[in-house]
Amino acid sequence: MSEARANILARLRAARRGAVPDRPDWTPPAYGPDRLARFRAMLEAVHGEVIEVTSATWTERLRTLLAERGVTTAMAAPDLGLDAAWAGRGPEVVAYDRPVEAMKDRLVHDIQAGITRARAGIAETGTLVLWPDAAEPRLLSLLPPLHVALLRLGTLADNLSALMAEQNWAAGLPTNLLLISGPSKTADIEQTLAYGVHGPKELVVLVLTDL
Amino acid sequence: MGDFTARAPKALNDPTLRRNFRRAMDGLMAKRALQFQDRDAWDALRARGAAAKARVVARLPELLEQLEARLTANGIRVHWAETTAQANAIVLDILRQAGARTVIKGKSMVSEEMELNHHLEAHGIAAIESDLGEYIIQLAGEAPSHIVMPCIHKNKAEIAALFAENIEGLGYTEDVDELTAAARRALRGRFAEADAGISGVNFAVAETGTLVLVENEGNGRLSTTLPPLHIAVMGIEKLAERLDDLPALLALLPRSATGQPITTYVNMISHPRRDGERDGPKAVHVVLLDSGRSRVHADPELRDTLRCIRCGACMNHCPVYSRVGGHTYKFVYPGPIGKILTPQLEGLDCAGDQPHASTLCNACVEVCPVRIPIADILVRLRAESIDPSGSAAVKGAGSMRKSLESLTWKGWALMHSVPLLHRLGTWALSRLGNLIPAAALPPLSTWMRVRSRPVFAPKTLHELAREKGYGNE
Numbered sequence: 001m002s003e004a005r006a007n008i009l010a011r012l013r014a015a016r017r018g019a020v021p022d023r024p025d026w027t028p029p030a031y032g033p034d035r036l037a038r039f040r041a042m043l044e045a046v047h048g049e050v051i052e053v054t055s056a057t058w059t060e061r062l063r064t065l066l067a068e069r070g071v072t073t074a075m076a077a078p079d080l081g082l083d084a085a086w087a088g089r090g091p092e093v094v095a096y097d098r099p100v101e102a103m104k105d106r107l108v109h110d111i112q113a114g115i116t117r118a119r120a121g122i123a124e125t126g127t128l129v130l131w132p133d134a135a136e137p138r139l140l141s142l143l144p145p146l147h148v149a150l151l152r153l154g155t156l157a158d159n160l161s162a163l164m165a166e167q168n169w170a171a172g173l174p175t176n177l178l179l180i181s182g183p184s185k186t187a188d189i190e191q192t193l194a195y196g197v198h199g200p201k202e203l204v205v206l207v208l209t210d211l
Numbered sequence: 212m213g214d215f216t217a218r219a220p221k222a223l224n225d226p227t228l229r230r231n232f233r234r235a236m237d238g239l240m241a242k243r244a245l246q247f248q249d250r251d252a253w254d255a256l257r258a259r260g261a262a263a264k265a266r267v268v269a270r271l272p273e274l275l276e277q278l279e280a281r282l283t284a285n286g287i288r289v290h291w292a293e294t295t296a297q298a299n300a301i302v303l304d305i306l307r308q309a310g311a312r313t314v315i316k317g318k319s320m321v322s323e324e325m326e327l328n329h330h331l332e333a334h335g336i337a338a339i340e341s342d343l344g345e346y347i348i349q350l351a352g353e354a355p356s357h358i359v360m361p362c363i364h365k366n367k368a369e370i371a372a373l374f375a376e377n378i379e380g381l382g383y384t385e386d387v388d389e390l391t392a393a394a395r396r397a398l399r400g401r402f403a404e405a406d407a408g409i410s411g412v413n414f415a416v417a418e419t420g421t422l423v424l425v426e427n428e429g430n431g432r433l434s435t436t437l438p439p440l441h442i443a444v445m446g447i448e449k450l451a452e453r454l455d456d457l458p459a460l461l462a463l464l465p466r467s468a469t470g471q472p473i474t475t476y477v478n479m480i481s482h483p484r485r486d487g488e489r490d491g492p493k494a495v496h497v498v499l500l501d502s503g504r505s506r507v508h509a510d511p512e513l514r515d516t517l518r519c520i521r522c523g524a525c526m527n528h529c530p531v532y533s534r535v536g537g538h539t540y541k542f543v544y545p546g547p548i549g550k551i552l553t554p555q556l557e558g559l560d561c562a563g564d565q566p567h568a569s570t571l572c573n574a575c576v577e578v579c580p581v582r583i584p585i586a587d588i589l590v591r592l593r594a595e596s597i598d599p600s601g602s603a604a605v606k607g608a609g610s611m612r613k614s615l616e617s618l619t620w621k622g623w624a625l626m627h628s629v630p631l632l633h634r635l636g637t638w639a640l641s642r643l644g645n646l647i648p649a650a651a652l653p654p655l656s657t658w659m660r661v662r663s664r665p666v667f668a669p670k671t672l673h674e675l676a677r678e679k680g681y682g683n684e
Binding site for chain 2: 002004005007008009011012013014015016017018019020021022023024025026027028042046096097098099100101103104105108124125126127133134137138139142159160161164165169170173174175176177178179180181182183184185186187188189190191192194196197198199200
């Protein structure tokens with residue numbers, strides 16, 4: 001091991017030990033029946049859009065919202081079944097099925113919408129939890145100017161603490177876990193909000209209320 | 212250059228700068244206050260966050276080893292650097308071995324501490340800042356003036372002029388959406404062609420070997436996802452012990468910093484790209500930088516400094532910072548946290564002016580989300596700056612000592628410990644004090660430049676008390 005490592009650790013160990021304080025109790029808020037209302041209010045406050053759908057209606061609602069925005073090329077995992085559902089009436093659906101090195105140009109320049117599932121939602125902060133994998137890679141929710149996420153209402157948690165405990169995150173995290181609360185934004189110029197500075201300008205969440 | 216006191220008038224007499232900071236600080240304070248209206252909830256949350264970071268400081272050596280073991284098991288390479296020079300050399304070496312020529316950077320104060328961009332440029336590697344604020348000041352050739360909002364000292368018109376000059380095809384516009392879109396266009400290509408991404412770290416979780424980065428723009432995610440190589444640089448104190456410490460810390464950081472309940476993105480990285488995954492860097496490296504932090508850790512009182520989560524609330528609420536801005540401090544970390552951190556990292560011999568750039572009003576202590584006793588540490592550092600004993604903890608202790616000053620205080624102490632001298636002294640001052648030509652006597656004239664001259668009463672308090680019939684009871 002390196003000399004720097006040994007020296008740093010030796011200096012830290014030589015210090016007089018202080019007491020290790022206990023973690024005092026802290027209970028983050030819960031919302032009961034108002035969970036979805038809280039989620040919606042928080043996400044809308046940061047310029048996100050929340051639309052309630054069902055497993056029977058979501059593909060059609062998605063098709064119209066993409067059409068309203070003039071999207072002709074979207075990217076989504078093939079197992080979402082969009083091609084079959086739309087039967088040629090919707091935008092072209094491209095799969096992110098090759099390494100980024102081969103997809104970079106399309107991702108950076110062509111794809112107008114990225115469609116992903118959310119693993120869960122957090123009511124307190126209006127947050128989506130994304131757990132990217134081979135079918136829905138990391139950049140799918142970042143490079144296209146529009147991000148549409150599917151959230152099952154049953155996965156909406158009160159707060160981050162509760163969700164982490166419930167899903168036992170500490171037992172194994174993915175390569176990249178994302179908490180997303182709204183579209184990309186900046187206030188670096190005179191604290192004036194501007195959206196879409198590097199990531200999506202728009203975030204739409206379809207909440208599947210029957211799942 | 213001079214010291215802080217010599218630099219301050221320039222900022223104080225710059226009405227544009229004063230306006231830019233006033234507007235920004237007022238806005239940030241108001242937004243933060245809205246987030247913490249429920250006192251009890253704030254107290255409980257803050258106690259939890261402070262304990263989480265205090266535990267990290269108390270258990271630092273073993274947590275660093277745990278973090279290293281977990282990161283390594285996750286496939287992330289860990290490097291240790293005692294100095295910023297070592298850290299720069301490590302980063303350069305990783306980049307060279309990968310054959311990297313261009314780097315895209317997410318925001319990182321540690322990289323500012325390292326002056327990493329200069330180092331890379333000097334060795335033929337172009338490093339482009341991608342956070343909008345950092346991009347703006349990189350175009351302007353300036354340093355950040357705030358640790359969270361680096362270009363807070365600039366207004367729209369100044370940024371519009373800078374962009375018109377530097378971004379091809381963009382005329383002068385003060386439309387913030389247009390300016391932002393122009394930066395997006397200018398930087399998109401840079402992201403796509405960058406050979407490596409460099410970022411900082413907000414929390415590194417020892418339990419799981421996870422790097423947590425918070426941001427609003429998405430440039431941090433791009434820097435850590437799009438290029439084939441990711442290097443994260445962090446101070447050795449930026450740890451969280453367990454994953455379940457994150458909820459409280461993440462609830463404190465953005466609310467304290469910008470009054471947001473959460474940032475747009477919380478980016479948690481635990482592995483390089485694994486088999487079958489389509490994107491993400493194939494190699495991830497972490498550089499753990501000491502650069503004086505282990506020395507800070509050695510002192511049981513001073514080590515509280517290492518709890519800092521870099522939210523910037525202390526500077527937003529500081530009556531000194533909000534009037535002079537970040538550049539007046541001259542060092543990477545301005546404001547209250549800088550005033551206690553910089554002298555400890557750099558030594559009182561070169562940053563001894565910093566702890567004196569304070570009114571000790573305690574506003575920073577009231578808002579600090581991890582309860583750093585900033586005012587106590589300021590006082591301690593002031594004492595050390597004139598302590599010649601050689602037993603003081605901080606490098607450069609005693610360097611601010613002036614013989615006239617110490618002689619004056621010795622005289623003061625003597626006068627207050629010998630009753631006869633005290634009576635003589637106060638009697639003399641009450642009769643003759645108003646005749647002292649203070650405006651012409653150097654130490655007093657300096658003091659009086661910004662204060663009105665006190666007028667001595669014709670009789671001392673003791674004399675008045677005795678006249679009223681009080682004895683020595």
